[in-house]
Amino acid sequence: MTITEVGRARLRKEDAHLITGRSRYTDNMTLPGMLHLAMVRSPFAHAKITSIDTSAAKSSPGVVTVLTGADVAAEQGSLPNVWPVTAEQKAPAFPSIAVDEVAFAGEVVACIVARSAAAARDAVELVDVSYDELPVVLDLEEAFTDKVLAHSNLDSNLSATWVFDSGEAGTGKPIAEALANAEVLIERTFYQQRLIPAFMEPRSIVVDPTSEQITMWSSTQIPHILRLILALTLGLPESKLRVIAPDVGGGFGGKLTVIPEEFITLMAARRVGKPCKYTETRSESLQSGHHGRAQVQKVKLAATKDGIVTGLDIQLLADMGAYLGIIGSGVPILGAFMYNAIYKFPAYRLECNNLFTNKAWTGAYRGAGRPEATFAIERLMDELAVELGMDPLEVRKKNWINNEEFPFTTVTGLEYDSGNYEAATAKAVELFGYDELRAEQVRRREANDPVQLGIGISTFTEMCGLAPSRVLGALSYAAGGWEHAQVRVLPTGNVEVVTGTSPHGQGHETAWSQLVADRLGVPFENIEVLHGDTQVSQRGLDTYGSRSLTVGGMAVLAAADKVIEKAKVLAAHLMEASEEDIEFTDGKFSVKGTDQSTAFGEVAFAAFSAHNLPEGFEPNLDSDATFDPQSFSFPHGTHLAAMEVDTETGQVTIRKYVCVDDVGVVVNPLIVEGQVHGGLAQGIAQALYEEAVHDDAGTLVTGSFVDYLVPGAPDLPHFTTARTETPSTTNQLGAKGVGEAGTIASTPAIVNGVLDAVRHLGVKDIKMPCTPSRVWAALEEAKTTGGVQ
Amino acid sequence: MIPSAFDYAAPTTVAEALGVLADAGDDVKVLAGGQSLIPVMKLRLADPAMVVDLGRIGELSGVRDDGDALLIGAMTTHHQIATDPLIVEHVPLLAQAAATVADPQVRHRGTFGGALVHADPAGDMPAPVLAADATFILAGPNGERRVAAADFFQGYFTTAVDDGEILTHIRVPKYTGWGSHYEKFTRVAQQWSIVAVAAMVRVEGGTIAEARIGLTNMASTPLRATAVEQALAGAPLTAEAIATASAHAAEGSDPASDLNGDAAYRRHLAEVLTKRAVIAAAGL
Structure with a gap:
């Protein structure tokens, strides 16, 4: 096999149609006789519904019907949570349309079905809902006290308490000992603000109920999982449902979910017997799509005076919002295995308390648990360095897993297969000009420059390749983590690759073509990648958690290998040679020691024509494969940020950002570069810009992009990106995953840099996002008190 | 939507x-x-x-030389204001402020007159127009009337334009030879101003002869920083003198508190940004 495609920076196949508007987003779908939906949503964060009068809306021009929770109570069931993190986990029923109580502002209380989107929207205002307001609980620490309950029918806001203790698990020492014997103890509380995924394409659903099989188009990351859940929840035969995720404009975990509107659109379409469409507005997307992060982290780090960490104790309060989303309960648990990061901590305990509040439910958001964990530990390593007067890079070096120690089993019991933290860090330090910037920092401090300079460090790792099915089972997740692929060989020798992954911006069509082009010797252009339709790709577990290449890509390679094995049999028959003598290279089958050969396309046509096949040979070369990873993969890297803080205004500027990522073997460097850039933007956004803010009544104040500040290109610096390549040993390609790396790594790098710039002025911490007004307030506070938490 | x-x-x-x-x-x-x-x-x-x-009324668009002033049609776009040679020569402050409005798409659609009549306290065009002592020309059922900038902005999203009236033109005196600068403070590029300062100064030798300062988003209407203007008149052209004068920037202001900062922060920003705007306008 000659490798000409893997490693090549190909432009993406997908882009031509996407950037010229020849796209097939769900909202582009128009079906004959299609009706339109609009939702009536609760303005209150917690209230009893005392009455709903739909008569005026029903008689509004163009309105076909209006559905309330009472109308669908018998069929709607409850949106499921598939990750009960403990056996005792509590979850309130999560109806698609609220029946008698609403628990967050934006919850659907009625649905208009009308002949046009405008008529549906007009009728929303004619639905008269009476509410009795109930007290709201919004703050996590307050929710933990149970003084106010998020649901009147639950006796506590606590959904579950999940605990990992390395002493009990036998993966390390008991934490109590480490804390009691600590020479240095760092205690901090970090706040992971609530974020909104803010994908570019709002969610949209079209349901066509007019044939034997009901078809749903949805802007989702998980068409396969969605079909299963719709079938189980609504009691429909799975075989009667086809789910299609056409072009999907971003997800970031925000579409790794099943949403009330998918159920409502399906129920409405079945009821009226006509195709129905619902497309949310941007306001609805921000208000009632699931949110991410939203944790309070109470952390204790024990260390020796030499800077060797001896233990880490974490207490988490994790905001589930009003309901348990499909995997909301498990998001903090994904992070629980990453607090020890790249370090050799001997003792570790994490207690995670999942709590209900009267806000939109939470779920996966790029990184899902791992950014929170990485932030906490990377902030702590800086705090330890400050406490000991050491260089923060030095503290990290003292504690990290050395290259020669791999494979290494960590204090959480995970086996890290490979890594080279020394190499990535050395490269980053060189590209960054670390020593020169440190020297400039000293000069600026001494000169009392109004613009101070700080250096932020983040040496991160994360677990990707979700996931070995047996591990998911051990964590009580309902499904497995395998992935499926099919390689179909057409009579011309062109190839269709069917993948169970469901790309929504990742470029699988390009990358999977590159994989198969090398493997089968078929030109890149002659390969078509099919996905996102349960009728085309019968099996799959979809796209999230940086899993697609390391799991789905391996299934593609395995299926391609099966094609070659099949084709060898036929090639041997055609050339009247023994199977053992057939070699396959660069798209040609040849007989060892002869000049006899036959091309892949010729074998493909022979399989199709079936005129001359070996005894018992089925007339096609198509092959399926399902790949279940045996372990995770662990990308890592070193990110360095030079941050300038204008002490007169509090304005923060990224002067220089260098990241060296080790994502293993790279299929397409251009796609990897794009993932890193986008990931950095989202991680930087958490550090500096984005926060979902609610008022005291629980109304989302940041309900539009005027107030929810997503940074754009002008707000971000040039990124210096580089890579080291330490192949993963847990998959045959050596890839590790890149979708979340930039997001996970950059948030602590930025905040560490901001604090490093102003710590000498007495500032000890600044809550994210580090807005100019917060930075200025922290500087003012430090002037009067000598420090602010 | x-x-x-x-x-x-x-x-x-x-x-x-x-x-x-x-x-x-x-x-x-x-x-x-x-x-x-x-x-x-x-x-x-x-x-x-x-x-x-009003998009099809041709007479409302464009910039005309009107002797000691420029006559600007209300439907002139922000992009035109930012690039018009007459404006760039005679009232560059307007061009500088217009170039900071939102993003290129908005600047090609949004209009000078529309922004002024909308009178958003965080909008970028009112403060420069107030600092420049512009005159608003309104057409109404009883003919034309003229309103001074100082009387035009009456409150939060409220102006002197009555029901049945249309703002047709804005007459802006020429400040040929003055230095000017619009100092805008935001968290992200396309954002409304958290605070902004519009400054024009006339320098004679080593002295600031005259200064005009407008403040964006420091009250429900744009404000003139009159205390700063008075302190600057006749002051030496030094950073120290400008900083001393700028300490008066928040006098008489009544800024709002919101997610971007509270009133105290805005008052502080007004001082810092005024200092920076005047220094830039004076070419220091």
Whole structure:
């Protein structure tokens, strides 16, 4: 096999149609006789519904019907949570349309079905809902006290308490000992603000109920999982449902979910017997799509005076919002295995308390648990360095897993297969000009420059390749983590690759073509990648958690290998040679020691024509494969940020950002570069810009992009990106995953840099996002008190 | 994001537009570039029964030399304001401020007059116009009337334009030879001003002879920083003198508190940004 495609920076196949508007987003779908939906949503964060009068809306021009929770109570069931993190986990029923109580502002209380989107929207205002307001609980620490309950029918806001203790698990020492014997103890509380995924394409659903099989188009990351859940929840035969995720404009975990509107659109379409469409507005997307992060982290780090960490104790309060989303309960648990990061901590305990509040439910958001964990530990390593007067890079070096120690089993019991933290860090330090910037920092401090300079460090790792099915089972997740692929060989020798992954911006069509082009010797252009339709790709577990290449890509390679094995049999028959003598290279089958050969396309046509096949040979070369990873993969890297803080205004500027990522073997460097850039933007956004803010009544104040500040290109610096390549040993390609790396790594790098710039002025911490007004307030506070938490 | 139903008229002359307005009753909105009105209609924060679109009235667009002043049509876009040679030469402050409005798409659609009549306290055009002592020319059922900038901005989203009237032109005196600068403070590039300062200074030798300072988003209307102007008049052209004068920037202001900062922070920003704006305007 000659490798000409893997490693090549190909432009993406997908882009031509996407950037010229020849796209097939769900909202582009128009079906004959299609009706339109609009939702009536609760303005209150917690209230009893005392009455709903739909008569005026029903008689509004163009309105076909209006559905309330009472109308669908018998069929709607409850949106499921598939990750009960403990056996005792509590979850309130999560109806698609609220029946008698609403628990967050934006919850659907009625649905208009009308002949046009405008008529549906007009009728929303004619639905008269009476509410009795109930007290709201919004703050996590307050929710933990149970003084106010998020649901009147639950006796506590606590959904579950999940605990990992390395002493009990036998993966390390008991934490109590480490804390009691600590020479240095760092205690901090970090706040992971609530974020909104803010994908570019709002969610949209079209349901066509007019044939034997009901078809749903949805802007989702998980068409396969969605079909299963719709079938189980609504009691429909799975075989009667086809789910299609056409072009999907971003997800970031925000579409790794099943949403009330998918159920409502399906129920409405079945009821009226006509195709129905619902497309949310941007306001609805921000208000009632699931949110991410939203944790309070109470952390204790024990260390020796030499800077060797001896233990880490974490207490988490994790905001589930009003309901348990499909995997909301498990998001903090994904992070629980990453607090020890790249370090050799001997003792570790994490207690995670999942709590209900009267806000939109939470779920996966790029990184899902791992950014929170990485932030906490990377902030702590800086705090330890400050406490000991050491260089923060030095503290990290003292504690990290050395290259020669791999494979290494960590204090959480995970086996890290490979890594080279020394190499990535050395490269980053060189590209960054670390020593020169440190020297400039000293000069600026001494000169009392109004613009101070700080250096932020983040040496991160994360677990990707979700996931070995047996591990998911051990964590009580309902499904497995395998992935499926099919390689179909057409009579011309062109190839269709069917993948169970469901790309929504990742470029699988390009990358999977590159994989198969090398493997089968078929030109890149002659390969078509099919996905996102349960009728085309019968099996799959979809796209999230940086899993697609390391799991789905391996299934593609395995299926391609099966094609070659099949084709060898036929090639041997055609050339009247023994199977053992057939070699396959660069798209040609040849007989060892002869000049006899036959091309892949010729074998493909022979399989199709079936005129001359070996005894018992089925007339096609198509092959399926399902790949279940045996372990995770662990990308890592070193990110360095030079941050300038204008002490007169509090304005923060990224002067220089260098990241060296080790994502293993790279299929397409251009796609990897794009993932890193986008990931950095989202991680930087958490550090500096984005926060979902609610008022005291629980109304989302940041309900539009005027107030929810997503940074754009002008707000971000040039990124210096580089890579080291330490192949993963847990998959045959050596890839590790890149979708979340930039997001996970950059948030602590930025905040560490901001604090490093102003710590000498007495500032000890600044809550994210580090807005100019917060930075200025922290500087003012430090002037009067000598420090602010 | 679908507005309520409304009637729509697109007159081609000011006289015709006034007639439409006169017949339309109270529940009518005038549409200029639509960069503020259309979003609030789509969010149903406004649901006028009728919209009168000024986009087809050619006479309302463009910049004309009018002796000691420039006569700017209300429908002139931000992009035109930012690049017009007459404005760049005689009132560069307007061009500098217009170049900071939102993003290129908005600047090509949004209009100078529309932004002024909308009178958002965080909008970038009112403060420079106030600092420049512009005159607003309004056409109404009883003919034309002129309103000084100081009387035009009356409150939060409220101006001197009465029902049935249309802002047709803005007459801005020439400040040829003055230095100017618009110092805008935001968290992200396309954001409304958290605070901004519009400064024009006339320097004679080593002295600031005259200064005009307008503040954006420091009250429900744009403000003149008169205390700073007085302190700067006759002050030496030094950073120290400018900083001392700028300490008066927040006097008489009444800024709001919001997610971007509280009133105390805005008062502080006004001082820092005034200092920076004046230093830049004076070419120091």
